[in-house]
Amino acid sequence: MTASLEVVETTVTARRPLDVAMTLHPLQRGKGDPCHRRAVDGSIWRTSVQPSGPVTYRLTQSDRHTVHCQAWGEGARELADGLNRLVGEQDECEDFAPEHPILAEAHRRFPHLRLGRTDRVLEALVPAILEQRVHGIAAFASWRRLVWKFGTPAPGPAPDGMRVPPTAHVWRRVPSWEFHRANVDPGRARTIVRCAQVADRLEKIVNLSPEEATRRLMSIPGVGIWTAAEVSQRALGDADALSVGDYHLASMVGWSLLGKPLDDAEMVAYLEPVRPHRYRAVRLLLVSGNAIKPKFGPRTPVVDHSWH
Structure with missing residues (x-):
């Protein structure tokens, strides 16, 4: 960490209650x-790469309606300018009125659930690609290894061990053997590089x-x-982005x-009445x-692609 940077401080006062930890989870x-x-102490620390540069930010709440942000790094001001979107202050759910009693009760119990948006597409896309067709434990391990290897130290007084994720420029140049060592098969590795090549677009x-x-x-x-x-859930805050094809989701619903x-088709049909809030x-x-x-059935096995 680099603790000598100037801090940019911002406060968002929300119209409705919110829970930053829940929103950013x-x-x-x-x-x-x-x-x-x-x-x-309950504060949330995160790193990101904004168009203006890397940033570390710390979010705290003094009450259900107030979020305070401290940010460090070249991207600090840009991050602060989008804080209301990040914490879900602009999330609109007034037209969400589920009829199923379980959903209706959950909506009543958690009025502070907000869907935030980061506006950072590649930062949501790379981890999602890593999670394709593999166990979450393996995908998280791959993400950790790649960020540790190719990310950069978090600016400001970040907790020990925090890193800024790699930029598109860096992702484009990760060697195939480094993906292999991170237990990422060639198909997912090629997709990450392909996306990084068109990251600006x-x-x-x-x-x-959301449709386009x-x-x-x-x-x-x-x-x-x-x-x-x-990606749409995280980068765009799309309240209707249903993860069709998820290994567990349709059965869980x-x-x-x-x-x-x-199955997936039945889940899509069943949740149609709650569109655009699926x-x-x-x-x-x-x-x-x-x-x-x-x-x-048995737990999905964790497959190691790095040994061969």
Whole structure:
């Protein structure tokens, strides 16, 4: 860390209650994520690469309506300027009125659930690609290794071990053997490099409609509907981005709301009445503790691609 940088401080006063830790939780890639840390005092520390440069930021709440941000680094001012979007202050859910009693009760219990947006596409896209078709534990380990190897030290007084994720320029130049050592198969490695090569164009999708943004993402070979949804949830704050194709999601939705498993097509049809808030409905199931998926089979094995 570099503790001598000037701090940029910003405060957001929200109209409705919010919970920063809950809002930013989907951005964390496992407990050891070097770009995300929750301190013992409850503050959230994160790193990012803004167009203006790297940034470390610390978020705290004095009450349910107030978020204070301290940011360090070349991207500090730019991060602070987008703080209201990041913490979900602009998230609109007044038209969300689920009829299912479990969803309705969860919505009542968690009025502070907000869907934030980072406006940083590649930072959401690379981890999503790493998570394609593999166990989350393996994907998180790959992310940690690659960020440690190719990221940069977090600016400012960041907690020990925090790193800034690699830039598009760096991702484009990661050697194939380094992906291999990080347990990333050639297909996912090629997709990451391919996305990094058009990163400037991809970052502009934050100004498009969710539908057009999804189309642009899926025009890249190796980026399908699941990956596009994972990016839209985080970078665009898209409340309707349903992760179709997820290994567990359809079954979880079915067991939680109907007491039986669903496949992807059945889940899409069942959640149609809550459009354009299908992702919000899923998040409510998760944060409320009502997400259910009985274990009838063996745990998905963690595959090691790095040994051969």
